[in-house]
Amino acid sequence: MTEHSSAPAPAVEQKAPPRPHRPVVAYPGFDVMAQQDHWDPATRELIRRRVHDVPPIRFFTPAEIRTLTAVVDRVLPQDDRPLEQRIPIAPWIDHRCNERIIEGWRLEDLPPDEEAWRLGLQGIDESAHHLFGRAFVALTEDEQDAVLRAVSEGSPPGPTWRRLPARRFWIYIALRQITSIYYAHPTAWNEIGFGGPAYPRGYFALNHGNPEPWEAREERLDETPH
Amino acid sequence: MRLRINLSPDWVLDTEMREYPTAMPVDFCIVGTGAGGAVLAQRLARYGFSVVCLEAGTWMDSEDDMVSDESGARPLYWNDLRITGGGEPLLLGANNSGKTVGGGTVHYAAFCPRLHPSDFRVRTLDGVADDWPIQYEDLEPYYEQMEREYPVAGPALFPWGKPHSYPFAPLQSGTAGHVLIRGCLELGIPVVPGGPIAITSGTFGKRPHCIFRGFCLQGCKVGSKHSTLVSHIPDAIEHGVEVRAGCMACEIPIDRDGRVTGVRYYRTLDDGRYQEEMQRARFVVVAGYAIETPRLLLNSRSARFPNGLANSNGLVGKRLMAQAGQVVWGRFDRMIRQYKAPPACAETEEFYETDPRNDFVRGYSIQTVSPLPIAMAHLITEESPRFGWELRHLMEEYNHYAAIGVLGELLPDERNYVGLADERDQYGIPVAYVHFNLFENDRRLIRAAVQKAREILEAAGARETHYVDRYAHLVGTCRMGDDPQTSVVDQHCRSWEVPNLFICDGSVMVTQGSANPALTISAIAARTADFIREASLRHEL
Numbered sequence: 052m053t054e055h056s057s058a059p060a061p062a063v064e065q066k067a068p069p070r071p072h073r074p075v076v077a078y079p080g081f082d083v084m085a086q087q088d089h090w091d092p093a094t095r096e097l098i099r100r101r102v103h104d105v106p107p108i109r110f111f112t113p114a115e116i117r118t119l120t121a122v123v124d125r126v127l128p129q130d131d132r133p134l135e136q137r138i139p140i141a142p143w144i145d146h147r148c149n150e151r152i153i154e155g156w157r158l159e160d161l162p163p164d165e166e167a168w169r170l171g172l173q174g175i176d177e178s179a180h181h182l183f184g185r186a187f188v189a190l191t192e193d194e195q196d197a198v199l200r201a202v203s204e205g206s207p208p209g210p211t212w213r214r215l216p217a218r219r220f221w222i223y224i225a226l227r228q229i230t231s232i233y234y235a236h237p238t239a240w241n242e243i244g245f246g247g248p249a250y251p252r253g254y255f256a257l258n259h260g261n262p263e264p265w266e267a268r269e270e271r272l273d274e275t276p277h
Numbered sequence: 278m279r280l281r282i283n284l285s286p287d288w289v290l291d292t293e294m295r296e297y298p299t300a301m302p303v304d305f306c307i308v309g310t311g312a313g314g315a316v317l318a319q320r321l322a323r324y325g326f327s328v329v330c331l332e333a334g335t336w337m338d339s340e341d342d343m344v345s346d347e348s349g350a351r352p353l354y355w356n357d358l359r360i361t362g363g364g365e366p367l368l369l370g371a372n373n374s375g376k377t378v379g380g381g382t383v384h385y386a387a388f389c390p391r392l393h394p395s396d397f398r399v400r401t402l403d404g405v406a407d408d409w410p411i412q413y414e415d416l417e418p419y420y421e422q423m424e425r426e427y428p429v430a431g432p433a434l435f436p437w438g439k440p441h442s443y444p445f446a447p448l449q450s451g452t453a454g455h456v457l458i459r460g461c462l463e464l465g466i467p468v469v470p471g472g473p474i475a476i477t478s479g480t481f482g483k484r485p486h487c488i489f490r491g492f493c494l495q496g497c498k499v500g501s502k503h504s505t506l507v508s509h510i511p512d513a514i515e516h517g518v519e520v521r522a523g524c525m526a527c528e529i530p531i532d533r534d535g536r537v538t539g540v541r542y543y544r545t546l547d548d549g550r551y552q553e554e555m556q557r558a559r560f561v562v563v564a565g566y567a568i569e570t571p572r573l574l575l576n577s578r579s580a581r582f583p584n585g586l587a588n589s590n591g592l593v594g595k596r597l598m599a600q601a602g603q604v605v606w607g608r609f610d611r612m613i614r615q616y617k618a619p620p621a622c623a624e625t626e627e628f629y630e631t632d633p634r635n636d637f638v639r640g641y642s643i644q645t646v647s648p649l650p651i652a653m654a655h656l657i658t659e660e661s662p663r664f665g666w667e668l669r670h671l672m673e674e675y676n677h678y679a680a681i682g683v684l685g686e687l688l689p690d691e692r693n694y695v696g697l698a699d700e701r702d703q704y705g706i707p708v709a710y711v712h713f714n715l716f717e718n719d720r721r722l723i724r725a726a727v728q729k730a731r732e733i734l735e736a737a738g739a740r741e742t743h744y745v746d747r748y749a750h751l752v753g754t755c756r757m758g759d760d761p762q763t764s765v766v767d768q769h770c771r772s773w774e775v776p777n778l779f780i781c782d783g784s785v786m787v788t789q790g791s792a793n794p795a796l797t798i799s800a801i802a803a804r805t806a807d808f809i810r811e812a813s814l815r816h817e818l
Binding site for chain 1: 286340341342343344345346347348349351354355356357358359360361362366367368369370371374449450451452455488489490491492498499611612613614616617618649650651653654655658659662663664665666668669670672673674675676710711
């Protein structure tokens, strides 16, 4: 490529150093649940139930739940946490499907959520067989990621995807619900430094992104510029 | 019946609410208690009419039912099924309508700008859409009333549209608001901090001032943010209105003369079952917003109106409008913590009007958005369907993001509409099908608006910017006009075809400019109430 070339210059690929499989930001000592005495009773009870009353599996079959759990583990991996500290996600998706909980809309080319999940899990397994010859749960993490990337790009292999638009399922059902559950959990709030419930106390430190006295300051754990 | 509802920490609506028998006609049966229905009910009651409001949702007690939590706010939203499609399917639910006493105002951000004078004359000025049958001056006195009754905080001199002042001082902004202000000032763009926002910057009656908790879209437990639940409904009840909650309207029957006789609805009983009832009324007002209003009319079929009530010209449900609500966010080296302070913080209307230098007509506003974590995660995954540690790392930066939003005028088009789908909801009523597309002027406007928002964030120091398509504020499906052939209601929101039927919500808007619609809807309702009183006094109703 010379400077006289009229062809557009290829984007210079800036190879960022690989990000580690652990957080690169931390709010040391921040535990949003330690603030619960400052919350109103309705909110406190709601969050308490969310943390402690994880619903049993009622909707999916054992095979489906294994696939769903494997998918969820790749969407929001929690391999940096001991098992007992991980945010439960699959049980809440099962609960939504079982109770037919929806958000007030359905895209015209998608079936009802619970049907879309069943088809989606079936499609993910089919794509796993097409691409790697094994069930999704039997793949390596890299292989699982390759399957999910194919789904997110919209044209994964397998006959089920002819009945379910893959990209729309992935964005508007799978990613939307998984992130809704994860970022509703106090463990995720600690991770991202979100102050959480704030009534009746309110927030006082409104300027310069300052923390409240009871919030923590951010610490960067990696060397990469943010 | 005895009501005992907390509206704020220091205010219990503890009163006897009048109840009307269903078989005796009341003067007005109003469907919906949002920005339109509640204001109309309150005024009609003060003018001496008997009024029953049917509300599909329930009472939300600010202490017991509202929470400081993003996903816990679900009960405020319209979660019943709707099918959404077209080239740009609108995401409904939380984003666009409420199902509770107070309607969508209970969870709106409370940005409350007025329309500009030019909005009422876009056909004359720009050769697009249609002129309204009324002018800015017709609504101006009602804007002033609503800004005192909501009330609205904002600058002493608001420079855009017809310049005017606000009765309450600007609200304090958080750091995310400062980002928009700083970016605009760096570029020499006029910007107003702290308004126009319907959040009290001082104590107002029994409503304390804002505590900057940031959960405006989840229902204000403080009672500081406006909703009709705290602004007009208590006064309506004091003046004899019955708000019948948990009652989902399903049909408006007519008699042999083609006049409506009341509203059929399903009342939710204590054991969860639905009971069909009918409230008889001399006049019916539909105020269910731009999806439920046309849905109710389309579901009210008769030999006289085989295509739905008041729909002989086929325009009920047509010309659905949304506003371009593209969310644009930047990542900053410095801390933002955008969850603090109300998401509605600051705005500029500098690009609101048609500018001949643009390749499109009409314009846009830019406002603060400041999503909480779940909403932020949705933006990030919709921009690009990322997952894995990449997604976790992006969300770790939550406190470094500031998100602002375009609020752009999209033009009405008959190819955007609300119809009926094959499916039925839990009551057995056919659900709405919502069809939405963008057209050329819309696309050009959005391109320019997103670019401007990016420039503002970059000028404020953003290291990188991103955006996602969003659409908000649904209006226009039962438009008002001067001609019965090309509109559904007249300038007083009265059906051309059914003399004792009114429609009084965002459905009647002809265009929607780049202003959030609540204040305009309430102003139209207050004007309609005055028309009804005057016509009634002249025995012309």
